[in-house]
Amino acid sequence: MNFLGQNTSELENILRSMGEAAFRGRQISEWIYKKGATSFDQMTNIGAQLRQKLAAEHELVFPPVVARSVSGDGTTKLLLEMADGERIETVRLPYPDRLSVCVSSQAGCAMACQFCATGLGGFRRNLSAGEIVSQILLSRSQDESRNQTPTHVVFMGMGEPLLNFGNVLKSVHLMHNEIGIPMRHITVSTVGILSGIEKLAAEKLQLTLAISLHAPDDALRHRLIPTSTKTGVADLIKAAKNYVAATGRRVTFEYVVLGGVNDTPEMAQKLARWCKGWPCHVNLIPWNAVAGASLEGMGFGAPKADDLRRFRAILEEAGVATTQRVQRGADVAAACGQLRALQQERPFETSIPLAVR
Ligand code: SAH
Numbered sequence: 245m246n247f248l249g250q251n252t253s254e255l256e257n258i259l260r261s262m263g264e265a266a267f268r269g270r271q272i273s274e275w276i277y278k279k280g281a282t283s284f285d286q287m288t289n290i291g292a293q294l295r296q297k298l299a300a301e302h303e304l305v306f307p308p309v310v311a312r313s314v315s316g317d318g319t320t321k322l323l324l325e326m327a328d329g330e331r332i333e334t335v336r337l338p339y340p341d342r343l344s345v346c347v348s349s350q351a352g353c354a355m356a357c358q359f360c361a362t363g364l365g366g367f368r369r370n371l372s373a374g375e376i377v378s379q380i381l382l383s384r385s386q387d388e389s390r391n392q393t394p395t396h397v398v399f400m401g402m403g404e405p406l407l408n409f410g411n412v413l414k415s416v417h418l419m420h421n422e423i424g425i426p427m428r429h430i431t432v433s434t435v436g437i438l439s440g441i442e443k444l445a446a447e448k449l450q451l452t453l454a455i456s457l458h459a460p461d462d463a464l465r466h467r468l469i470p471t472s473t474k475t476g477v478a479d480l481i482k483a484a485k486n487y488v489a490a491t492g493r494r495v496t497f498e499y500v501v502l503g504g505v506n507d508t509p510e511m512a513q514k515l516a517r518w519c520k521g522w523p524c525h526v527n528l529i530p531w532n533a534v535a536g537a538s539l540e541g542m543g544f545g546a547p548k549a550d551d552l553r554r555f556r557a558i559l560e561e562a563g564v565a566t567t568q569r570v571q572r573g574a575d576v577a578a579a580c581g582q583l584r585a586l587q588q589e590r591p592f593e594t595s596i597p598l599a600v601r
Contacts, residue, residue, distance in 0.1 A: 247276060247304045248381075249374020251418060262301065264294065272298075277377075277422035280384060282306055306378050319573030322382060323585060326351065326375060330368050332402055333583040334379040336394075337572055344396040347379045348583070349412050350403025355435045355471050357456075359500060359544050360581040361534040362402045370408040376415035380423060396429040400454075402583050405432050406440025413444075416451060427451050433498060436475055441483045445490035453487055454496040454527070455480055459506050460514035467539060468506070481518050494523040500581070501552055502531050503545040512555045516562035525565035528556060532571060532579040 247255065256269030271289060275281035284290070284298045310331070311323035320336040335346040351368035353360075379401075380394050397419055399405040405412045412432065419425045433454040434440060444453065457480065459465035466473050484495040497519065501507050519526055531546050538544070547555070552568075559566045573579050 245302050246374055247272065247302055248306060248378055249372055249414075249418070251414075251422060258302070262297065268294065273422055276304065277381070277418070278424070280381065306382060307375065309382060313576035313578065315573040315576045315578060317572050317575075319576070319578050321573060321576050321578035321583075322379075324379065324382065326371075331585040332371065332375075332379075333578075333585045334383060334401060335573060335578045335583070336383045342395040343383075343392055344398060345380055345383045345394040346398050346401045347376055347415075348401035348403050349376060349399050349405040349408050351585075353403045354407070355404050355469060357435065357458075357469050357581075358539045359468065359502060359531060359534065359537045361537070361577075361584045362581070364534070364536055365584055370411060371403070373411045373414035373418060376411060377418045377423070380419060380425075393423065394425065396431075397425060398431045398433065398454075400431070400433045400580065402585065404435050404437065406434045406437040406444065409440055409443060413447065416449070431496070435469060436472060436480050436483075438475055438479055438483050441487055445483075445487045448491055450491065450493060452493060452496060453484075453491075454498050455484055456500070457497040457515075458500050460511050460518060464506060464511075468502075477518065484524060485522060488523050494525060497524060497526050498529055499526055500529045500531055501547040501555065503547040503551065505539070505542075505544065507547045507551045507555050509554060509558055512558035513562075516559050516564050519559070519564045520562055525567065526559055527567050527569055528552070529569040529580055530571065532574055532581050534581055 252270055252273040255273050256266040259269040260266050268290065272287065275287045281287055283304055284295045287295060307324040307326050309322050310325045313321045318338050322334045322336065323331055324334060325331050330351040332348040332351050334348060337344040337346065348371065350370050352366050353362045354367035355363055357363035380397060384393050399412065416430055419430060420427050427450040431452040431454055433456065435456050458468050460477060462476050465477060487495055530552060531544055556566050556568065569580065571579050
């Protein structure tokens, strides 16, 4: 069994079933999730005999990083290859005071959002909890300050996290309990899967839920997200309010701003009416260019600066908390919605050994 993706109590059980003391399981989980070990050999407080037995009966395997693209702004995109050849992308976003990682939850995506590179590429498969959490561990050692552990995680890479609920939830617990990332620093972004939002609310976690709204009315939303036709904007607002009631956490609405499509003053007013007066906030994401993105033959474009300013001002005047996402990594196609993982944009630069501390 691959130990990557197993939590401490699962590792304790495995060790027990091998006739070993349970505390070995805790030691191994510390090596994997805290100290960056990539092989049993590196686990120096475990005797050579047991290490050999572990290597013979189990494995500790990470997906190889097959390409790495570094943006001028310091954003790094990693291309990881899964054991079955599927490729996914992970984006590492360093800031002066934190390190965010944007993780993928699926290879590809079935939601078919018309403005998104991943959506245009179609669905491949769900990622396991180990494959999800490996993205965090592999993001740890990508620069000079080796072993800097990610402080924030956003499920905003490839895929729809709430359609891979069990594995995503397990990976969230691994990030929190084993790696030590605060729950409040983890954001799960969903296209708006109602049953998934309900299930997540029942977990009563302190993570942040972000819902991709993108339009204030059903007709436009269904055109932008063709798989959303069973879900109305009113249903999403209701589910979000239930989420707030269950968890006490403010909900984020993401709104990809498409020039001339969803950025009119009327739409801002409509959006403000949905969002006014309860604990939510709107995050505007100016559209990032994706070749081939189209809506009924109409190419998308980024919003004009004036239209975007006016849109935001209307929300703020109505008392809706509003932020705007800063574009990062666009020069290496690592910005929101640009992940495709078809080919490497740049040749593989260096081999990246995982440092062990
Ligand atoms: N499936 C999840 C995660 C997707 S990625 C979801 O739908 O929320 C996170 C955000 O990036 C989503 O809000 C998504 O709609 C947005 N996005 C997709 N393509 C984009 C693009 N080309 N420009 C800007 N944002 C985009």
